[in-house]
Amino acid sequence: MEQTSKTPTDRTMQLLNNYRMVDGVADELMDQTGTVREVWSSFLNFFGALSPEDIEKRFAKGNQYLRDAGVFFRQYDDSGSTERDWPLSHIPVILEESEWQTITAGLIQRANLLEDVMADLYGDNTLVANGHIPAELIAKSPEWLRPMIGTKPRSGHFLKLVAFEIGRGPDGQWWVLGDRTQAPSGAGFALENRVATSHVFPDHYSRSNIHRLAGFFKRFRDTLHDLSNEQDCGVAILTPGRLTDTYFEHAYIARYLGFMLLEGEDITVRNGKAMVRTVAGLQPISVLWRRLDSSFVDPLELNEHSILGTPGLADAVRQGNLTMINALGSGVMENRAFLAFLPRICQEMRGEQLLLPNIATWWCGQEQERDHVLSKAETMMFGPALSTTLPFEQNEMFSLLNQQNSDVLRQNIMNSGSDYVAQEAISLSTTPVYEEGILQARPMSIRVFMARTHTGWDILPGGYARIGDNKGTSVIAMQGGGQVADVWVASPKRVERETMAPKTTGFVRTQPEVLPSRAADNLFWLGRYSERAEFTMRLSRAYHARLEESNNPDAALLKHFANYMENLSIEPDEVVPQVLCDTLVSAMGSAGHIRDRFSVDGWTALKDLSDAAWQFKKNTQPGDDCARAMQILLRKISGFSGLVHESMYHYTGWRFMNIGRALERASLMASLLRYFTAPDSPSGALDIPVDIGDSIMTHQRRYVVTTNRETVIDLLALDRLNPRSILYQLTEFREHLEYLPQENKNAQMSELAKAALKLHTELAIKSPETLRPSFLREIEKSIYALCDLLSASYLK
């Protein structure tokens, strides 16, 4: 066996045969002589031993994991935004521990420097007064937030979580390409890339000395918890909402760290303190990890056009009652022109050189600097001084070479130099990706994350690598089709395997659950929409089954049936009603708002259901074909309901979802009965509610006669044991109500509980003979009133 032609070495050689290093740039895998670096050899030998089929299988496993976890990438183009597969390059970037320590030392120094500079810019302003930063640069920056001047952060520090984009230059030296201090994203993505990559190479990963990531997140979580007050309802991530391109990451990391995920409208400010609107009333919170830019946090004092934040939050911060991670106004540190001044400021404030240089930058607002860069324009990239994008993120950097209008640009730089910076064009190192069966070199940069804990700056030993396409080594744009990869920091020694679990032994029960009103509202509506969707499917199935039998849409019963459907805006001619698709879209919308509270399986089931409905809409025929399609959709929605009922913990949110379902089902059944049991209904009409109520067999068993008005009303309105009956659902509703906060306060029934009891009782004491159609109408109206009361008490 050992004599096969494909020994690992041969295969490895084959993989590397076509590995083309780019002239004049460094490479991660190989040194200048083309020798594989020591830190890669173990992985490379392992990888080289895999057959191409095995590699494909492993990659597929990683991709499957990402899809199952709901990781996607939102891409924006002219036609709006679409979700596409997460562009993971399965080959990690591997760095040596000793090199990592050099990077760490440089970035810790830099993080401390940024903290000091920010404290000065919002404090004494000595850097400006002493001429180390031009006043104009700060005053013109839209991220220098005047309402926050003079505010000392409650935690003692402005910056708690920062990220740095770093890249390796041609001489092998690491460079800082940009500082991320506003609301750095990507730590959650780094974690997901790690999990996916370890699914691809589980055997290799588990026995390699790769630094683990969990410890970093655990310490960051503990730090934020320690910053909160005793009486707080928790720590929360403040997200712009589900339409932002990084929302998935927000939901994922909220779940991972056990933080609430809040949007602006979940919060209000009372007496200078931030409060969460929950189903149990307003509850205080004092730590918000914001994932939106500072200026959007408070539309009253900051960006007046923001629709994302909460008015009053800036004041809560100013009064020292709220810690924002990072402090409001931290975006000012991201201004590209800052890179021109930081080296000297470091010297000035700390008496040290920058350990890791940043990309050489000149601010054209200074005459001497401007003349220098214009005279060396061939080696420079120019761009807006106050921009906070990274050098390679957008095409806003330009060269004065080969530009048709370079004279105009040059003149602009002469006239309004303070609006421009120049940066030395830098070539990034390359790293291998696996394409077309071989390893190929692609340019990359790494985002490194650091958090401030009790003991100082803590670095995530890994990171989020972005890999460019093969068009050049200086431009990387994920939006344009690049890839991402995990970053491994390999140690020569055994590494500690950390987990998120707290160190204490025995068992610790976490705090009582806090349910924001908006989340409760979305769960309530998810319950209603999913019930309405199911009802629509049952209607369509029953209609098309009858259509198949009679083949005459003008038959009295079918016309009667069609009329009912039209009343509900269901077009009987449409095989898969538009209303059904719309309802499923709404259900997805509600679920999308609460991704942090909703299992990935539940989400996947819902998405699968919705996709199937749209698919059937394209190619289904009326009659039998449609009835069969509905059958499949009903099975899928039962699968979804099953997941929700069998697997979801019965926390308060689950109750709101079930309340939505119960009230929707009861009111739909009331409307169905009212219509089909009306005295002038055509023959066969009474069978329809029984069919839709999934009760044909029960009816046969319980009543020895065929359907008549009394048996139908008995079974579908008054039966205590039939889950499709109105009475059953009202009982359910009242039971859930018992568990809601604020019910039974001071031993008094709430208005809502009273109204529920009244309706329940009125129905319970009826008999089939005494239940008139007008009473069914009353039930529907009373249910609307119950929804209003519920909403006023809990959902606002």
Add this chain to the structure above:
Amino acid sequence: MLYDVILKISYEYEYAATGGRHLLHLMPAHIEGRQHLITGYLDIKPRPNERTDKYDAFNNAVSHVVYYLDHPEISFNLKARIDCLPQNSGLNMSPNLAGLRAELSSINSLAPDSPYHYLGNSPRVRINEAMTSFAYTQINDQMNAISIVENIGMALHREMTFDPEATTVETPAEEAFEKRTGVCQDYTHIMISCLRGIGIPAGYVSGFIRTIPPEGTERLEGADAMHAWVRAWCGIENGWIEFDPTNAMFINTDHIVVAYGRDYSDIAPVKGVLKTYGEQNTTQAVDVIPVKSNELMNL
């Protein structure tokens, strides 16, 4: 010159507003050498659940007001007595544009009065090619900063037509300039953009103006409105000077300052965030009454 100012701004909501939070820049400023606030009282109805009076980043008095519950209407009622001091026009020592740039670069400050705040784009005023070239056509290299301010202000006054129907509080300066119409807010924003475009730091002043009724007619009570004009930084020697482009004049004792900002958004008299549905109705009544020093204030 002594004035009593009486202001009432009220809002009525078709559907009761569900709580709300407001920032108010209504109290006249106390500025040494410019105007003295002798007394001032701001009453808000209904009584808010929270009210804090403090100073903003530009040292303007600002009231934060919070309502927790529905309120179908709110009114802000100001009564104040102010002494406007005569502005000694003094010597015009202002430099030309190149000189102004040089003087500016010798300043390393971000204090509330630092010209740097007023040099670049601000939330509602952007430097714009059309306005900048308009400004350049009004001046020459020899002119000093104060003359430039006056020339541009006078030119705008000639070109623009005052028309309260043509613009709203949200109309961008670019649009008002293109149409050459608007009210004091538009005149002011346009002039600020013109000045910043050629390198003169310029800001927004909100306040009150004494209106003199046509001869032989009585002053109408409550017929006035809040006003806005420009202030521009004209070098280290002359500092900030104020010009009213709507009335084509440097200010003297007829203009009462409430607040200084970069543009309207910094110092809007009433800024609020509240959830409301349907129509809302706003009324504003202002009286600027010249008084004698021994007259009692009419409360």
